[in-house]
Amino acid sequence: MALFGLLKKRDKGTKGEMSFIDHLEDLRWHLVRSLIAVAVGAVLVLVFSKDIVDGVLLAPTRSDFISSRWLCSMGQSIGIGDALCFKPVDAKFLENKMTGQFIAYFTMAFIGGFVLAFPYIFWEFWRFVKPALSEKELKKTRGIIFWVSLLFFTGVAFGYFIMTPFMVNFYFNFKLSDQIVIMPSFSDYMENLIYTTVGIGILFQMPLLVMLLTKIGILSARFLRKYRRHAIVVILILAAVITPSTDPFSLTLVTIPLYCLYEASIMVAARINKRQEREAKEWS
Numbered sequence: 131m132a133l134f135g136l137l138k139k140r141d142k143g144t145k146g147e148m149s150f151i152d153h154l155e156d157l158r159w160h161l162v163r164s165l166i167a168v169a170v171g172a173v174l175v176l177v178f179s180k181d182i183v184d185g186v187l188l189a190p191t192r193s194d195f196i197s198s199r200w201l202c203s204m205g206q207s208i209g210i211g212d213a214l215c216f217k218p219v220d221a222k223f224l225e226n227k228m229t230g231q232f233i234a235y236f237t238m239a240f241i242g243g244f245v246l247a248f249p250y251i252f253w254e255f256w257r258f259v260k261p262a263l264s265e266k267e268l269k270k271t272r273g274i275i276f277w278v279s280l281l282f283f284t285g286v287a288f289g290y291f292i293m294t295p296f297m298v299n300f301y302f303n304f305k306l307s308d309q310i311v312i313m314p315s316f317s318d319y320m321e322n323l324i325y326t327t328v329g330i331g332i333l334f335q336m337p338l339l340v341m342l343l344t345k346i347g348i349l350s351a352r353f354l355r356k357y358r359r360h361a362i363v364v365i366l367i368l369a370a371v372i373t374p375s376t377d378p379f380s381l382t383l384v385t386i387p388l389y390c391l392y393e394a395s396i397m398v399a400a401r402i403n404k405r406q407e408r409e410a411k412e413w414s
Contacts, residue, residue, distance in 0.1 A: 161254075175238060198299075223314060230316065231316065233317065234317050248279065252279065277338060285327075336391045337398050341395075341402065352403075354396045366385060368384075369388060
């Protein structure tokens, strides 16, 4: 029902009648253009693949990584010594499958292409949805592409600069025995990197999603406050999904920013509710 409602509103927005097949055709071209953008980004990643692997993907495994040095300096400046300094690790990766590096090569290209093309992908999605919105709704959604992109890249940056070096340092220094040599596959490392960057980037869209659901009357600040405890459980589940390993360290590192986003979502919903109540009084 929601789909057909959207299609009807799109007809009004485009000032013409479009059949269901026409809508599917329109959506198909939006998807095609999005895939082309991902492909262009993937080609750029492939061209500079060696520099990206050595200078970007594997950079968080080194002790001189920019955020590792920054955290260490910050800890020393606030008087807690080396508490925030990472222990040096000798991170080596192997591949025990003949096709491992080849598959990782194209996985890196696709994920890199998606990250680079994300603003354009959302813009294509927005172009498809935009005709369904009224002039009043459009005014309230100005700058949405900027905010969606900003939250996504903020989440990716948090995962890359904070979570990944913490994750690498924790796992490479955690040993049950000195006889156990830690040498994961590069594919395993890259899978963890994708979860802790792209996955968090997508979850950082929570405030905007809450804003949208609040505006259409599905959510409210009162509802979000009432079910705060339930939300914490959901956030823990999401954190467990994002982090392939469910140790308390990784869960805490992901849960804290997600909970902060939930509280920010409550503030956003409260502002929208107040505006809606004010508008309702003006109309009455």
